[in-house]
Amino acid sequence: MDKIIIQGQAKLSGEVEISGAKNAVLPIMTATLLVNGVSKISQVPDLKDTRTMIKLLEIIGAKCDFINGNLKIDATSVDNPEAPYDLVKTMRASFYVLGPLLARFGYVKVSLPGGCAWGPRPVDYHLNALKKLGAKITLKSGYILAEAKRLKGANISFDFPSVGATGNIVMAAATALGITKISNAAKEPEIVQLCDYLNLMGANIKGIGTSKLVIEGVDLLKSADIKVIPDRIEAGTFLVAGALLGEITLKNVIPKHLDSMLSKLSDCGCDIASTETSITISPAKLLNPVDMTTDVYPGFATDLQAQWVALMTLAEGSSIITDNVYHDRFSHVPELNRFGANIKMKKNVALIRGVKELIGAPVMSTDIRASASLIVAGLAAKGETSVSRIYHIDRGYEKIEAKFRSLGANIMRKNT
Ligand code: EPZ
Numbered sequence: 001m002d003k004i005i006i007q008g009q010a011k012l013s014g015e016v017e018i019s020g021a022k023n024a025v026l027p028i029m030t031a032t033l034l035v036n037g038v039s040k041i042s043q044v045p046d047l048k049d050t051r052t053m054i055k056l057l058e059i060i061g062a063k064c065d066f067i068n069g070n071l072k073i074d075a076t077s078v079d080n081p082e083a084p085y086d087l088v089k090t091m092r093a094s095f096y097v098l099g100p101l102l103a104r105f106g107y108v109k110v111s112l113p114g115g116c117a118w119g120p121r122p123v124d125y126h127l128n129a130l131k132k133l134g135a136k137i138t139l140k141s142g143y144i145l146a147e148a149k150r151l152k153g154a155n156i157s158f159d160f161p162s163v164g165a166t167g168n169i170v171m172a173a174a175t176a177l178g179i180t181k182i183s184n185a186a187k188e189p190e191i192v193q194l195c196d197y198l199n200l201m202g203a204n205i206k207g208i209g210t211s212k213l214v215i216e217g218v219d220l221l222k223s224a225d226i227k228v229i230p231d232r233i234e235a236g237t238f239l240v241a242g243a244l245l246g247e248i249t250l251k252n253v254i255p256k257h258l259d260s261m262l263s264k265l266s267d268c269g270c271d272i273a274s275t276e277t278s279i280t281i282s283p284a285k286l287l288n289p290v291d292m293t294t295d296v297y298p299g300f301a302t303d304l305q306a307q308w309v310a311l312m313t314l315a316e317g318s319s320i321i322t323d324n325v326y327h328d329r330f331s332h333v334p335e336l337n338r339f340g341a342n343i344k345m346k347k348n349v350a351l352i353r354g355v356k357e358l359i360g361a362p363v364m365s366t367d368i369r370a371s372a373s374l375i376v377a378g379l380a381a382k383g384e385t386s387v388s389r390i391y392h393i394d395r396g397y398e399k400i401e402a403k404f405r406s407l408g409a410n411i412m413r414k415n416t
Contacts, residue, residue: 004387004401006378007410008360012246014407018235018253019045019398020069020228023093023303024190027167028197028226029053030096032073033062034104034171035201037223044071044228048395052091056083060097078104085111085142091395092121095164099126099172102135102146110144125165129156133169133176153178153217161186161211161296167194174203176217185213188297189257193229200224232257234397235279236304237372240311241404242281243270244380248407249280260300264290264308268315289315289354293322306332306373313341314380315354322349332370335363339381360385368396375400379409386414 020043030053032039044050044066054064054071061078064071081101088094088111101108113121127137127144132154136147153176158165166186171194173180185191187209195208201224204216235253242248243265255262255274262272262279269284289312294302302325312319313336323329327348337343339358344351360383365371371393378385387393390413393400401411 001388001416002390003414003416004375004390004393005412005414006360006375006385006387008378008381008383008385010245010379010408010410012241012248012407012409015249015251016238016403016407017251018230018238019043021045021190021231021233022047022049022396023163023188023233024193025050025228026053026093027096027171027190027194028228029057029071029073030100031171031194031197031201032223033057033060033075033078033097033100034174035221035223036076038072038074038076039223040225041071041073042069042225042227044069045231045398047398048391049091049093052087053093056087056094056097059084059087060101081105081108083110088113093164095123095126096167096171098130098144098146099168102130102148103151103172103175106147106149108146112139112142112144123164125158125160125162126168129158129165129169130172132156133172133180151176153180153215155181156183158182158184160184163188163191166191166213170195170198170205170213170215173215173217174198174205175219175221176215178217180215180217182213182215183211185211186296187211189229189232189254193226197224197226200226230254233301233303233369236261236301237307237376237397238403239265239279239281240307241376241379243268243283243287243311244314244376245283246408247280247282249278251278253277253279255279259298261304264292264300268311287311287315287354289317289319289352291320294325296325302326302329303369305329306369307376309333309343309350309352310336310373310377312352313339313343313355313358313377315352317354319352319354320349321352324348331366332373335366335370335374336377338363339377339385341377357382359383362386362388365389365392368392372397375404375411379404379411
């Protein structure tokens with residue numbers, strides 16, 4: 001099992017290039033299953049999750065070529081609309097094949113995704129919406145079987161603006177008969193890009209970027225090419241490192257996607273300068289404590305909550321961090337306390353008292369974003385930190401230790 005070893009408190013400086021967004025490319029990859037043709041996707045990050053999705057698409061019968069960030073998917077010979085448990089259990093996003101395969105083949109068998117490190121992650125919004133579109137849904141030994149000769153447009157309203165459910169339903173509705181209206185749809189940039197991509201393929205989706213989507217089904221879609229948007233969560237992770245360890249510039253970012261975090265970072269006393277495609281951050285002289293509550297976009301992303309907790313452990317005072325999206329997404333807290341942080345949990349609220357210094361320690365990753373928070377804390381801590389189970393970080397960050405090394409960090413990967 002690989003570990004990441006860090007000698008902490010090295011100053012950071014220079015520029016880092018942000019990769020394409022994991023959470024945009026995964027649904028885009030499944031959308032290619034809707035067409036009998038070849039699709040080309042560029043700026044694809046080389047991650048464990050993108051490689052898992054490629055494996056899944058190939059099991060389903062697509063042909064994939066992935067070289068230097070360019071991914072070609074030929075879905076002409078797709079003939080096996082099934083997503084097996086052993087793949088779906090490693091990556092919940094596999095569930096995104098449900099909508100496109102049902103729309104194209106009228107039948108699909110997808111394993112129910114398990115929970116994850118921080119608790120159950122239901123799919124009831126996906127299934128109830130597909131039923132409204134006319135699908136017959138049965139559950140058989142852990143698999144969802146969905147059938148529908150031709151999906152029919154319907155009015156759908158989500159209790160919560162679920163990213164995954166919005167993605168699955170826009171893909172299913174794109175070729176349904178008639179009009180589908182989704183209220184309380186997700187507005188995350190990754191879902192906006194998925195809708196833009198579907199329209200490039202010939203779909204007719206209106207209201208993109210708002211919580212009300214209107215999809216007029218079309219009979220046929222055609223292949224289209226697209227460049228994946230930059231990863232706002234990777235960018236936010238590097239911004240936290242800059243806030244702690246030195247002035248750095250992020251290239252290939254869309255600052256608007258990080259508005260909520262940028263305003264919190266200036267509340268902390270950091271200097272932020274942005275252009276159309278870059279952000280420069282300089283650390284605060286004294287890091288002010290800033291409370292934060294996660295929310296759906298454009299609120300503060302739950303995927304940046306763990307990184308914010310890490311930052312606040314070194315603030316000059318106390319702060320309160322609440323996760324309203326995932327109430328139990330705090331497996332990073334006991335690990336951060338091993339660095340000498342002072343965090344107490346009350347339900348979905350972290351009560352943090354800033355400390356003068358963190359001391360390096362052996363810690364264990366539990367999920368993608370928790371791992372990122374441990375790496376950032378290790379970079380800021382005095383002495384050596386070793387982060388184990390880093391297969392979690394490799395799911396969602398491309399060459400993370402090389403990128404931090406290029407900024408001056410003393411960080412390396414060790415095969416143990
Ligand atoms: C996406 O997951 C992201 N994953 C997650 O990022 C992210 O944390 C999450 O959205 C929230 O922003 C990808 O895009 C691949 P949801 P998703 O459906 O779609 C509840 C990362 O680190 N819910 O928006 O699974 C659910 O329990 C990952 O990159 C239902 O109750 O998230 C949660 O409380 C982790 N029933 C809330 O909605 C459903 O049918 C938000 O979930 C679906 C969701």
